[in-house]
Amino acid sequence: MPEAQIHIKNLRLRTYIGSNESEKNNKQDVVINAWIQYPANHTYNTDNIEHAVNYRTICKAIIAHTENNRFLLLEKLTAELLDLCMQQECVTFAKVEVEKPHALRFADSVSLTLSAIREPQN
Template structure:
């Protein structure tokens, strides 16, 4: 019988690039827009996020304490969206990017916010913003 833990031994012969966490199609409702109907009625938004962080210690130790807790980040995003009122997709997207970048281990992130049915003949309209940690 082989020892399964040997499969996760530290990698040799290459360096590990930052991990990419992808949050796909987080569907929420919020007040978004500036027309009268948009100000009084919640609308659907769909959020996608890509978050990069250095996960080498988490990989080597197989420890959740060393991993980036994407559940905590996602809960903060949900709370911000559901409790907020936004005029522009750009503002909502920038707020979500800031929430992600507030986690010091995040190296870079990209957030896309879609507003389904924002245009009559389109499936959705989206805004994407990205940021990366400034080098010190």
């Protein structure tokens, strides 16, 4: 069965992330990438939007969650965004990367990636 993979690429947002005082008091840039995989056969066979994963809805949820919360760790933000991507039952796999530009001296960025697989229901 063919799998579709949606890629939300380089979503640039600002949020409170980190544990030092400056990070707690000032929003910082984050760059988010998300990959969402689901069976594509119903979608391309019927051209019916009801069978597709709505990437706009997922993107809006990612934006709202990131911008309206505070995080100490990249792990926490990344895990919560991964949960948002896995909410629809038809999603079989998702991966989220959250990048924090300029977090380390002499490095472009630091990032964390988490992924999840939904086991088939028997």
